[in-house]
Amino acid sequence: MLINADFSCRASLLPEQHQWVKSPQQGVERVMLDRVGAEKARATSIVRYAPDSHFPHHLHPGGEEILVLSGTFSADDRHYPAGWYLRNPPTSGHQPYSDEGAVIFVKLWQMSADETHHVAIDTKDAKNWQKKGSRDVCELYSDTTEKVSLQRLNAGEVLFTDKIAGGAELLVLEGTLIEAEQTYQRGGWIRLPVDATSEVVAGANGAMVYLKTGHLSQVIGADVEGR
Template structure:
């Protein structure tokens, strides 16, 4: 399966374009933002768990990155309310579940084999944010391969620099403007290097999940 699989082209999914697809596990649905492969895939998705749903214990050979958008997502070790960032390295395993229900942003099979850091960050804590008002940043992960952070932008502020390389973002609050169009909360974009220089926050500012770097686009299976 191929969804937004050409990484040399712009890919945008706005909330009114969401298509919820039932997963193999009862009570779990997903919006496929990009995908290269079948059920085992390099994938970026928004996943919705109904209350009292779960996945069986399973492994993540290519790693897994999670940002909790709403509700409470639970794992083998703890409960993670809205705003938590989780990064499980290649070779990790877990049994995800939720009691109250949850919506999460998920990225699978997008880490180099040598990555070994397990990360848990509460972005709701002011201790994890740095920078002046209107330019605050919460760093989530950094390597030679990529940088991942939450970023707050004041109104009508440029978002991507010329040195950023490829960029991916999810609008968490406010809006962003690109080519004269407004993209509200829940909008996802993946932009190749040099294609985001006109990207700016809107009149209400914006809070973004923002990833920049060289993205892995290996297809795992048809």
Template sequence: MLVNADFDRPALVTPDDHRWTPSPQRGVSRVMLDRVGAEQARATSLVRYDRASDFPSHAHPGGEEILVLEGTFSDETGDYPAGCYLRNPPGSAHRPRSAEGALILVKLRQMAPDDATIVRVNTQDPANWTQGDGRSVCALHRHGDETVDLIEITAGAALLPRHVDGAEIFVLRGGLRWGDRTLPPQSWLRLPGGEYADLRAGDEGLVAYLKTGVIAPIVSTAGERGVPASPADKEYPT
């Protein structure tokens, strides 16, 4: 399956484009933002857990990145309310669930094989934010050329003031001006390398997830061609 799979061109999904489809697990649905692969794919998705829903235990051979947008997401390591950022490295496994229901942004199979850091950041904690260069930043992760942050900027401020090798943006609050459009919350935008002076905060300012660095089409991981030995070894699609 290929969804927004041309990484040399901008890709945009706004809330008007959201098409919720059931996942293989009852009570869990998704919006595919980008996807390269079938059930085991390099994928970026919005995933909604209904109340009292869960997934069987499964592995993530290429890693998993999660930003909790609504509700509370849980697994064996704890309960993570809205605003929590999680990063589970390649080879990790867990059994995700949600008692009250949750909406999460999920990225699968997009980590470098040597990126072994487990990350848990509460972006609601003011202590995790710093101010400088006219913006507030909550640093989430750094590895190689990859930088992941939450960014808050005031109305009209430039989001990308310098050249980037690639960028991925998810609007959390406010709006993002791109040319003559203003992208509302829950809009997702992926950009190839370049300069983007026309990306600015809307009239209400902007809070956004921002990843910069080379946005690669796929990450190859060891054992992808093997058959899972048990349910715990299987990577469930999202």
């Protein structure tokens, strides 16, 4: 399965364009944002757990990145309400579920084999935010290839001021972003290729976004295997 699989091209999805697709597990649905592979794939998705739904225990050979958007996401005996950011490194495993229901943003098989540490950050804890220039930033992960953060933009603030050397991906979490006269509300997703230029501007009430940069300079190919 190939969905927005040409990473040299810009890709985007408005929240009103979300199409929920059933997963193999009862009560779990996905909006596929990009995908290279079948059920086991390099994939970026928004995943919705109905109350009392679960996946059986499984491994993530290529790692898994999660941002909890709403509800409470649980794995094994740990519970993560909305706002938690998680990174489960390659070869790790878990049994995910949700008692009350949850919506999460998920990226699979997109980590370096050198990444070995679990990450769990509560982005609603004010101690995890810092002022950087005119905006507030919650740093989530950084290595030589990629940088991941949440960023709060003021009304009319431009997200990128330079060419996007390693590509970028963003998900609108609050407020609105405007690009090329198109408005992206909560749930809007944009992926910009390596060396792109784009004037993404926060709307009248500002915006909060998930932002990943640099990762598209080393995109895994279509022979990916893993869930």
